[in-house]
Amino acid sequence: MDGVRKVANTGRTVVCTIHQPSTEVFSVFDSLLLLKRGGETVFAGELGNNASELIAYLESIEGVTKLKDNYNPATWMLEVTGAGVGNSNGDETDFVAVFKSSKHFQFLQSNLDQDGVSRPSTDLPELTYTDKRAATEFTQMKFLMQRFFTMYWRTASYNLTRFSLFLILGILFGITYIHAEYSSYAGVNSGMGMLFCTTGFIGFISFSSVVPIASEDRLAFYRERASQTYNALWYFVAATVVEIPYVFIGTMIFMALYFPMVGFTGAATFFAYWVHLSMHVLWQVYFGQLMAYLLPTVEVATIFGVLLQVISFLFSGFNPPGNSIPTGYKWLYDITPHRYSLALLASLVFGDCPSDGDGSEIGCKVMTGLPPSLSENMRVKDYLEDVFLMKHSHIWRNFAFVFGFIVIYRLLGLLTLRFVNHQKK
Numbered sequence: 001m002d003g004v005r006k007v008a009n010t011g012r013t014v015v016c017t018i019h020q021p022s023t024e025v026f027s028v029f030d031s032l033l034l035l036k037r038g039g040e041t042v043f044a045g046e047l048g049n050n051a052s053e054l055i056a057y058l059e060s061i062e063g064v065t066k067l068k069d070n071y072n073p074a075t076w077m078l079e080v081t082g083a084g085v086g087n088s089n090g091d092e093t094d095f096v097a098v099f100k101s102s103k104h105f106q107f108l109q110s111n112l113d114q115d116g117v118s119r120p121s122t123d124l125p126e127l128t129y130t131d132k133r134a135a136t137e138f139t140q141m142k143f144l145m146q147r148f149f150t151m152y153w154r155t156a157s158y159n160l161t162r163f164s165l166f167l168i169l170g171i172l173f174g175i176t177y178i179h180a181e182y183s184s185y186a187g188v189n190s191g192m193g194m195l196f197c198t199t200g201f202i203g204f205i206s207f208s209s210v211v212p213i214a215s216e217d218r219l220a221f222y223r224e225r226a227s228q229t230y231n232a233l234w235y236f237v238a239a240t241v242v243e244i245p246y247v248f249i250g251t252m253i254f255m256a257l258y259f260p261m262v263g264f265t266g267a268a269t270f271f272a273y274w275v276h277l278s279m280h281v282l283w284q285v286y287f288g289q290l291m292a293y294l295l296p297t298v299e300v301a302t303i304f305g306v307l308l309q310v311i312s313f314l315f316s317g318f319n320p321p322g323n324s325i326p327t328g329y330k331w332l333y334d335i336t337p338h339r340y341s342l343a344l345l346a347s348l349v350f351g352d353c354p355s356d357g358d359g360s361e362i363g364c365k366v367m368t369g370l371p372p373s374l375s376e377n378m379r380v381k382d383y384l385e386d387v388f389l390m391k392h393s394h395i396w397r398n399f400a401f402v403f404g405f406i407v408i409y410r411l412l413g414l415l416t417l418r419f420v421n422h423q424k425k
Contacts, residue, residue, distance in 0.1 A: 188350065
């Protein structure tokens with residue numbers, strides 16, 4: 001209550017509902033509105049020092065027991081008006097009628113019976129607001145940015161959990177593939193399975209982690225949007241930006257162990273792989289936020305999102321590979337975002353055969369152990385292009401598709417924030 005008192009001292013009006021407060025708390029208030037059952041006014045006016053005005057008013061009413069020394073005036077007030085446990089006058093005295101004949105009521109009526117208060121005034125200008133919200137657009141953006149970055153910094157369970165899982169995945173996959181070779185038919189397929197699993201696990205962790213966070217904060221957003229505290233656009237922008245540094249840090253933790261341990265080489269390839277993996281994680285996070293905004297509960301959002309993820313895994317181009325997907329299902333293959341993320345990473349490490357030696361040289365290797373259905377002397381790069389339909393020359397096109405999915409998910413998220421409301425009251 002000391003904090004409330006400090007706010008009131010700045011000139012702001014603070015309205016509190018209280019039930020049988022202590023003497024110390026009761027003395028903090030300046031005025032009192034006391035209502036009986038049904039909403040009729042028993043008292044409205046200044047409390048005075050140590051509730052002296054209220055005490056004097058109630059004691060002036062015939063039949064009201066005087067306030068005892070060192071007795072809580074709030075408790076006494078409720079008892080004598082019939083709202084307390086030990087009341088004696090509540091049924092005998094009509095406190096509403098008494099108040100209407102008091103000077104306090106006349107004072108209220110005189111204040112209300114003025115032009116510009118209870119009726120329009122020709123002398124006062126019309127009260128209009130030029131802006132829908134009190135804060136400027138820049139102020140809304142600044143404080144929402146600060147709020148989200150503070151919230152993420154304080155939500156250690158969210159960020160430390162995904163960082164730890166990324167670290168564990170990097171160690172597990174690194175140890176599993178530490179002596180892997182990528183020149184045989186089995187080795188290349190095993191390497192493709194590794195890429196499929198790493199992107200799948202990291203993406204699913206990112207998706208499932210963000211759904212509860214976004215759903216929980218959505219409740220505060222509904223309240224604040226209803227009071228026009230800020231524009232939904234700036235909430236959306238802040239929720240978008242705050243994820244970027246955490247995603248890039250998390251994927252770097254994974255890459256620092258995973259990339260060298262599995263036998264990938266090339267500084268340029270490392271950097272490109274890190275950026276593309278981060279883009280994959282970003283669209284998974286934004287997809288999770290979209291599900292949280294669109295669907296009513298965390299459980300429904302998670303189940304529906306997992307269903308879409310499983311369908312996407314089937315048409316990502318790994319199993320079955322791109323050239324084996326039936327023609328009737330090619331459209332699912334074309335609209336699956338996982339396909340473009342996997343193609344980006346696979347073409348970086350298996351689909352490149354650089355002449356300057358600055359990238360991954362795995363694509364230049366001639367494969368061994370090929371089945372009779374494939375031509376002899378086939379390079380890893382050629383196998384990737386013919387079987388999985390993943391070409392190094394399509395990197396920028398695939399990157400554009402991944403970026404496009406990020407934009408689509410964010411636009412859908414913005415529209416959902418603006419037009420969908422699951423608040424039931």
